[in-house]
Amino acid sequence: MHGYRFASVLVLSILFIFVDLRFAQVDLVRQSLSYVVSPVRSLVSLPGDVVQWSSETFSERNELLDSNRRARSQILVLQQKVQQLSVLEAENERLRRLLNATSRLDNDFITAELISVDPDPFSIQVIVNRGAQEGIYVGQSVVDADGLFGIVVQVDSLTSRIALVADVNFAVPVYVNRNGMRSVVVGTGDLDVLEMEYVTDTADIQIGDMLVTSGLGGRFPAGYPVAEVIAIEHDPGESFAHVRARPLAQLGQARSLLMVFQQQQEPESNE
Amino acid sequence: MSDNKRPAHGLWFIPITFFIAFYLAALPLPGRFEIARPDWVSLMVVFWVLVLPERFGVLVSFCVGLLYDSLVGTPLGLYGAVFSCLAYTILLLHARLKMYPLGQQALVIFLVIGISHIIAAWLKGAVMSTVSGQLHMWPALTSAILWPWVYGINRTLQIRFRVQ
Incomplete structure (x- = not known):
């Protein structure tokens, strides 16, 4: 039986x-x-x-005051940057209109807190406290303060599971911020290392170059920093250079994340 | 004998043991120990199948597996299959396993949990890409080492609460 x-x-x-x-x-x-x-x-x-x-x-009053002061000065710096940004945004908008290009879209986002790390030692996924009830969907990108963090792979009602950029199943279309060269960055399973695929030996790439999401493929929003190139090896026996990059997001430490909603682009595509 | 005629009670204890097992399974451990985390949920499945085979069989193990799937984020049914295999193996070995002394039981449980981990790794490799293909026997070993205590504590509580 x-x-x-x-x-x-x-x-x-x-x-x-x-x-x-x-x-x-x-x-x-x-x-x-x-x-x-x-x-x-x-x-x-x-x-x-x-x-x-x-x-x-129970923290000390002095510490609180200190962190408060630091936060204030940071706000000041950021506000100053935002002022410039709005000018730049307006200018960008004008120039784009001159070029007859569609305007850039701002993305909505909600904040999320990391609540636990996957107990499986062989996968790099984390769980955050936002789920289907807040409108999270599979495939949504997640960023932290410094760069692209990961992508939502599974949504539960109150929580959702995020695969980090360093996951081996992960590939992000990027471009080099300095010269616009397009490429793809893949995860290696190591939290500190990403690899760039199919970069020819003669390509113009340098250590310290910042890689930014290109938005090609429609999966990730464009313009978020992903990684910084840390090592380039040329192997004469291979047709592609071996380029390693360090993810900019604090994959091992970040607790506060932003979940980016990509706006529907249907009305825009008619133009 | 009179106990057998009484309606089943104390069954609430089973979900509680599983709640604790799930908690221990999801608890973050320092990286070095993570690899050797005892497989608490498998241990509980083995215990209940061994002690109450008429209540806790393949089907309940499957349901536990589904819950475990939603905890660890594997495709739904993966651990369902693994735990039902585990329960079935224990059911097959049931008559012998009950007679064994605890040490020998632990040895069998090392093998059984090891096999269930192989099945889990195999299924995971088939349906989702995992980071590494190497197999780790550490969880089976630590589970086997902990078995006498798990059995002892659970058995005492089970008799105390008359879980039948």
């Missing part, structure tokens, strides 16, 4: 796996299951939250 049950369960689970990989309908099942599991998740993040809360609550 156990044998029959086992066989049917096995068939069922293989069916589940394939349906899950092919169709999106299973996401509903997954979301309802995640309600059951969510207390576990919140309990796991509880000690960290308590430590953070208590360190915020």
Whole structure:
């Protein structure tokens, strides 16, 4: 009797796996299951939250004043940059109109907090506290203060799972900020190293070049910094150079993230 | 004997053990120990199948697997398959395994959990690309080492709460 049950369960689970990989309908099942599991998740993040809360609550007045002062000066610097930015934006808009180009789109975003890191030692994914209820969708890009952080790979009702840029399944279309050369950056599984694919030996690329998302492929919004080139090796035996880059986002440390909503471009494409 | 006629009670204890097992499975560990994290959920499945095979069989293990899938983010059904394989193996070995002393049970559990990890790695490799193909027997080893304690504590509590 156990044998029959086992066989049917096995068939069922293989069916589940394939349906899950092919169709999106299973996401509903997954979301309802995640309600059951969510207390576990919140309990796991509880000690960290308590430590953070208590360190915020019981920290020294001087420290608070200090961090407040630092934050203020940072705001000042940023505001000054924003002032320039608005001028530049307006100028860019005018120039684009002169060129008859479509105007750039601003992206909406919501903030998210990282709540846990995948316990599986062989994958680099994290879980954040925003889910389907906030309108998160699979394929959404996530950035932190310094650059592109990752992409949403799975959405539950209250949380969602993000694959980091350094994931091996990850490839981002980028261009070199200095000269506009297009390329693709892929993850290596190491948090500190990305690789550039198909860069010819003669290509104009230097150590320190910043790589910025190009928006080609329509998956990532254009113009977010991704990585900085840290090493270039030319192997005479190979047709492509071996270029390594360091992700700009704080993959190992960031807690506050921004989830970018890409705007629908249908009305724009008619022009 | 009179216990057998009474309606089942104390079954609430099973979800609680699994809640704890899931908690321990999701708890972040320092990087070096992460590789040797005991497979708590498998241990619980093994325990309940061994102790209550008429209540906790392949189907319940499958449901636990589905929940575990949604916890760790694997395609739904992957750990369902793994845990039902595990439960089925224990059911096959059930009559012998119950007679063994704890040490010998631990040895069998090392093998069984090791095999279930191989199945899990194989399924993962088939349906999603993973970072490394190497297999790690550490979780099976630590699980086997912890088995006598898991069994002892759970068994005591199970008898105490009359989970049947």
